[in-house]
Amino acid sequence: MKRLCWILICLFLIGGMSSMGACSNDQKVILGGLMPREINGWVAREKDELYDPETIFDYINGAGEVYRSYNFKQLLARRFSKEGQPDLVADLFEMTSSRDAFGVFTHDLEGDDAGVGRGSTYKGGLLSFWKGRFFVSLYAEEETEEAKKALFALSQKVASSIEEEGEKPDIVSFLPEEARVRKGVHYFHNHLILNYHFYVSDENILLLNQETEAALGTYREKNEKLYLLLVRYPEKSKTSQAYQSFTKVYMPDAKEAGIVQTEDEKWTASRVKDDILVIVFNAPSADFAKRMIEHVLKRID
Amino acid sequence: MGKKIITRRDFLKVAAMTPFAGAWACSQKSVEKEKSAREIEESGKVKVVLIRDENALVSFKKPDPDVVQRMLDEAVSTLFDVKDPVEAWKGIIKPSDIVGIKSNVWRPIPTTREVEQAIKKRVMDAGVPEENIGIDDRRVKIHPVFQNATALINARPARTHHWSGMGGCIKNHIMFVPRASDYHGDSCADLAKLWTEYNLKDRTKLNILLMLNPLFHGIGPHHYSDKYVWEYKGILVSQDPVAVDSVGARILQAKRREFFGEDRPLQPPAKHIVLADTRHGLGVSNPDRIQLIRLGWKDEILI
Numbered sequence: 001m002k003r004l005c006w007i008l009i010c011l012f013l014i015g016g017m018s019s020m021g022a023c024s025n026d027q028k029v030i031l032g033g034l035m036p037r038e039i040n041g042w043v044a045r046e047k048d049e050l051y052d053p054e055t056i057f058d059y060i061n062g063a064g065e066v067y068r069s070y071n072f073k074q075l076l077a078r079r080f081s082k083e084g085q086p087d088l089v090a091d092l093f094e095m096t097s098s099r100d101a102f103g104v105f106t107h108d109l110e111g112d113d114a115g116v117g118r119g120s121t122y123k124g125g126l127l128s129f130w131k132g133r134f135f136v137s138l139y140a141e142e143e144t145e146e147a148k149k150a151l152f153a154l155s156q157k158v159a160s161s162i163e164e165e166g167e168k169p170d171i172v173s174f175l176p177e178e179a180r181v182r183k184g185v186h187y188f189h190n191h192l193i194l195n196y197h198f199y200v201s202d203e204n205i206l207l208l209n210q211e212t213e214a215a216l217g218t219y220r221e222k223n224e225k226l227y228l229l230l231v232r233y234p235e236k237s238k239t240s241q242a243y244q245s246f247t248k249v250y251m252p253d254a255k256e257a258g259i260v261q262t263e264d265e266k267w268t269a270s271r272v273k274d275d276i277l278v279i280v281f282n283a284p285s286a287d288f289a290k291r292m293i294e295h296v297l298k299r300i301d
Numbered sequence: 302m303g304k305k306i307i308t309r310r311d312f313l314k315v316a317a318m319t320p321f322a323g324a325w326a327c328s329q330k331s332v333e334k335e336k337s338a339r340e341i342e343e344s345g346k347v348k349v350v351l352i353r354d355e356n357a358l359v360s361f362k363k364p365d366p367d368v369v370q371r372m373l374d375e376a377v378s379t380l381f382d383v384k385d386p387v388e389a390w391k392g393i394i395k396p397s398d399i400v401g402i403k404s405n406v407w408r409p410i411p412t413t414r415e416v417e418q419a420i421k422k423r424v425m426d427a428g429v430p431e432e433n434i435g436i437d438d439r440r441v442k443i444h445p446v447f448q449n450a451t452a453l454i455n456a457r458p459a460r461t462h463h464w465s466g467m468g469g470c471i472k473n474h475i476m477f478v479p480r481a482s483d484y485h486g487d488s489c490a491d492l493a494k495l496w497t498e499y500n501l502k503d504r505t506k507l508n509i510l511l512m513l514n515p516l517f518h519g520i521g522p523h524h525y526s527d528k529y530v531w532e533y534k535g536i537l538v539s540q541d542p543v544a545v546d547s548v549g550a551r552i553l554q555a556k557r558r559e560f561f562g563e564d565r566p567l568q569p570p571a572k573h574i575v576l577a578d579t580r581h582g583l584g585v586s587n588p589d590r591i592q593l594i595r596l597g598w599k600d601e602i603l604i
Binding site for chain 1 (some may be wrong): 306307308309310312313314409462463464465481485487488489520521522523524525526527528529556567569570571
């Protein structure tokens with residue numbers, strides 16, 4: 001009887017493992033089907049690699065935290081080679097939603113528009129774009145003219161095989177466009193990414209988490225940069241809590257509720273509108289900060 | 302009393318006009334003044350040697366083995382104030398030691414075989430038999446030499462890093478831990494902890510931060526483009542991993558300023574370097590407490 005039990009356990013484990021393997025292979029086929037295996041003479045000779053939020057560190061080390069911050073589901077990596085040319089590395093990130101595909105794209109916006117997908121950049125041998133729930137990074141290990149052409153050709157192929165278009169998060173549309181710097185928009189969830197783009201505090205004083213949606217806009221006013229942060233919380237009560245937490249730590253010396261002059265003689269102001277917290281950092285004057293907030297509140301309406 | 306929360310305003314208080322990373326460091330010093338008791342001698346400064354040679358590279362990212370050997374010899378001799386480099390190595394390595402040379406195999410900018418062999422040669426010259434020397438990076442946890450190592454030589458290139466701000470000597474020992482992601486919290490703020498947790502602090506006899514062709518900026522998931530590699534042709538050497546990284550970070554920062562034409566602080570700030578000093582006492586990050594000795598080629602030295 002004991003022996004029979006062991007046999008059953010083993011069969012169960014083997015079955016489970018093979019179905020996991022089959023699942024992983026299925027995913028490789030599905031994601032791999034979005035990408036050609038040959039482009040401009042570059043051929044994918046090695047097996048595709050598939051990574052999940054636990055194994056991504058084996059592939060891109062600490063950078064994996066960025067993709068985890070955007071709720072990525074899986075990543076398919078494919079390497080292309082061609083005699084006498086640098087390898088091309090294609091990384092296809094499947095995110096949980098198109099909002100996160102857009103968000104992770106906004107993490108690194110350096111470069112010129114590559115004219116592909118719903119938004120794209122090209123710089124120094126790296127072409128990245130987002131479309132639907134996918135974020136795609138195509139990278140030449142060395143930038144040559146031929147490799148660059150291949151990256152652009154590959155990007156078009158991948159983009160055309162992704163059928164869904166995907167929508168930008170609506171919170172981004174509340175950021176005014178006037179005076180906003182080019183590529184000055186980031187969308188994210190947690191305070192680690194906020195601090196990456198604009199350091200606020202070592203502690204999570206805005207109570208951000210994977211359920212919050214945040215949009216950060218960078219603006220220019222007379223050669224000075226100022227920042228507008230909008231955060232939507234899952235419930236109004238959490239928005240109020242976050243406002244209390246922020247004002248308590250960041251502006252304990254405020255003479256007027258929700259607005260303070262900081263040590264660089266700039267102004268930081270904060271207001272709540274329904275489930276959204278609005279903060280302006282580095283405003284040149286108190287009036288400017290208040291006007292900017294009013295302007296945003298009208299857009300939210 | 303709870304831990305003080307540090308906000309942007311703390312930086313503004315300390316140094317509204319200085320670069321952010323610098324302000325961060327200053328802020329840490331003021332906030333954690335009590336913790337800054339150093340393990341170094343009161344009057345002493347930590348020594349870091351920077352050596353540069355115009356001919357250090359034979360081509361893009363390819364070191365000249367002879368020049369690298371010469372640079373390493375001169376740097377180590379100067380560091381220990383001994384004329385003969387072999388004698389200098391004998392000061393830190395015994396013939397009975399089992400020596401792990403902790404390399405770095407990151408594909409775009411690895412430690413390189415030329416550097417590894419230059420180190421290995423001197424470890425052998427110090428009397429260690431070849432079979433007691435290992436060179437590895439990602440397999441150090443299972444490598445028999447590293448498992449039994451009595452001495453480690455820590456050698457890797459300097460580069461900006463997507464999550465910790467900078468990849469340097471402190472970070473290079475991450476491969477000794479079972480799960481690197483356990484140290485990713487708060488932009489790798491507490492990386493230095495692993496040096497004590499895995500008994501690496503005392504065993505690491507020398508830290509070599511390669512500045513031959515550092516990466517001063519990164520893009521994309523792989524955080525790399527040839528565009529942001531520059532031929533600095535230098536090597537930094539110290540017994541203090543924090544000091545060597547601190548100097549390396551300043552050079553990367555200076556290069557970024559020069560390249561971008563404005564202050565572009567490391568993103569995120571490499572705060573693990575400062576915290577390795579102020580919070581974990583691994584070494585010295587404060588430039589005022591570092592004696593930087595510059596040798597060789599001085600053009601565009603940036604520091």
